[in-house]
Amino acid sequence: MTGFKRRILDNGLKVIAHKDKSTPMSAVNILYDIGSRDDRPDRTGTAHLLEHLMFGGSISIPSYDIEVQNAGGENNAFTSNDITNYYITLPSANIETGMWLESDRMPGLDFSAEKLEIQKQVVAEEYKQRYLNQPYGDIWMIMRPMAYNIHPYKWPVIGSDISHIMNITVDEIREFYNEHYCPSNAILSVSSSLDEDYCLDLAEKWFGHVKKRKSLIRSIPEEPPQAGIRKMEVTRDVPYDMIIIAYRMCGRNAKEYHATDLISDLLAGGKSARLYRNLVMEKKLFGIINAFITGDRDPGLFVVKGRVSEGVEAEKAYNAIISEIDNFISSPPRNEELEKVKNKLEATRQYTHTDILHKATDLAYYELLGDAGYLNKELTLYRKTETEDIRRTAILLFRPDNASVLFYRAKNKSKKR
């Protein structure tokens, strides 16, 4: 149970405070309800590039990094399809520095053409390091536009092309910031050894002055239902074939979400899960196989991804996944198998909440979903999911018409001995 107190400031900023007296540290986490789905289609990568610029100094603070260092802090940020999240952990005695830094760059980031140019270079290098210079690195560059025709999830967070990033101007990125970085579009969560009320008062002190502003109302096109299987093949310089199947799934707040999440664990969570047992250990068709959900706020993807063993035809391996899925529907998990994934889910949540940063980040995210308290209540929704819910959800999810399939083939197949 992760207890917390909440306060909503006059300018619309939501603040959540959680106390943990077993640590000498505090975590200050700020989530902006803005992600790559808010990028302009011809300027993809803007939200992420802005995240980089957020460390370039603000009205009263020329160097963000020096102040973090001065307070013994450690900080970072990430951008996803849906959100941009910044966090800093620091000794509790220095918690105010965290508030000061975040409250200063919310209303007044210091933009300059020079800083923008450097961060474009940095992001271009990030693009190469993560996507171009890695074996299998471009899978999502191919899968996204296949699974989505019009929804902005069709481009990757970093941008669909380096040229998009390079074309972003200072004025464009400043406008993007002005439209989205305002108190009513943000959630501040603090997890600390200090008292909750004290933290809420500090938030009031530092963020109270930030002017209320209207954020842009988003209008994102809804992806129409998929009406037929989509298939693609590419050949790359990698040693093994890979098969990726993406099924369109529900959004984060839909009622089938929990059953869908459990299905991914049933298929591939842990060494006793079906796909691992049958396709890796028994039939030896795959070296590795995973199933996971993207869990986005708008309808996302349920993904099965497997690396095909040497000497096995990719088609045969693909068919084996499909028959496992058919089998999942005809003999859905009962009692012990279902109980197992629920236990695992509960335990995993407890493990990740042994440090303050995860707690702060999760509290902010659940507040975005509607209520930070949902973090504690959600477990009962998983517990309540029965075999029949799983079966019904699986039937809808695993319709062949609902799938995008990528055969990622090895150019020079590795041959055994």
Added chain:
Amino acid sequence: MNRIKSPKTAKNLRPGNISPRLEKLGNSIPVYLISAGSQPVTRIDLMFRAGSWWQTKPLAASSANAMLSEGTINLTGEQIAKKVDYYGAFINSSADRDNAFISIYTLTRYIDEILPLCADIAKNPSFPERELETLLERRRQNFLIQKTRVSSLAREQFAASVFGKDHPYGQTLALEDFDNLTCSDLRSFHEKYYRSGNCTVFVSGRFDSDKITAALDQLFGGNDWHSRPPVCEAVPPEPDAERIKMLIAKDDAVQSALRIGRRLFPGSHPDHPGMMVLNSILGGHFGSRLMQNIREKRGYTYGIGSMLTGLRFGGYLAIVSEVGGDNREEAVNEIYREMKELCDKPVSARELDLTRRHMLGEVLRSFDGPFAWLESIRNLAETDMDSGYFDKLVDTINTITPQQIMELARKYLVKGKMVEVVAGK
């Protein structure tokens, strides 16, 4: 409100009492206990002196470790997996150069169900043939994929050059190694190294210390698996101390991976805490000189850092980055220029003060929550040190002078001693 002036920050932060409770089992296995935190979970780490240092055949240490949960004389791998998953527990095994670990995460209320399983895995593995085949096939696949990554190519060559190919820390793998390992190799490795005299236990989370010590004693405290701990023979000497430059060509690479560094020493060396300070200034964090110069000023890379690694029988310094092909030469020059700068000019009082504050925050962060605390204590034990190291480190952070930092730079950041590996173009 004055927003220009930063809020007051505390100086001289120091962690409180960080020594864990220490118990001894009947057969003298030391057990470190940290009962703290807000969540009802327990993590237990069993550490054995059974890393790749001790193997006589490539892959033996890591494979023996990975095979522990694939079957015991009592249970099949599938039965183990089902049971572990049912209780929502995790058993992670891992082996590095010096040590091998079995780490168990469980809800505290299931500890009586999970602990006996864990003892079975540690003491009675059966090393089944079929499962070993699957494991080796997967590792072979991973190996071939790593071969296509510039960062992996650079890392492997760097270790080989810094330590020498005949040194246990410099070993490299060949494809045929995956064909030559047998179940009986693993059995004899286990027989020799997974013994009570070679084991240390770490427990953290929220639990009853007396109860868990009693349970551990019953399962692990007997003399049924005793033997003397193996002794390390002579450490091979450092290879010829000339500067080594190597290029591993990969023409289609859009970035080159860099590793520049040299052999140093274990954490117990008297210069180690001072080198931690020097390393922090050079490339130890986002505000460090390398990051500010190569990334934030020039935009050559997404990330660059330097790290100081202390092992049981040695150690090294490594500067690591991936940079766009066109900027590679310039980046390397800048790295050496930053090293030289530290040798030529004392750091300013301001920079040193910032470094102190940052590092003290880091020290404190190592004790955020029971699992992080346990890891910090375990990391020290891995190389035969204890929590006293943190006292030394904190004292050094607080008292080291710019002159002393410059002397360390002159002693260790010597261009003529550096190993420089580039993978890419």
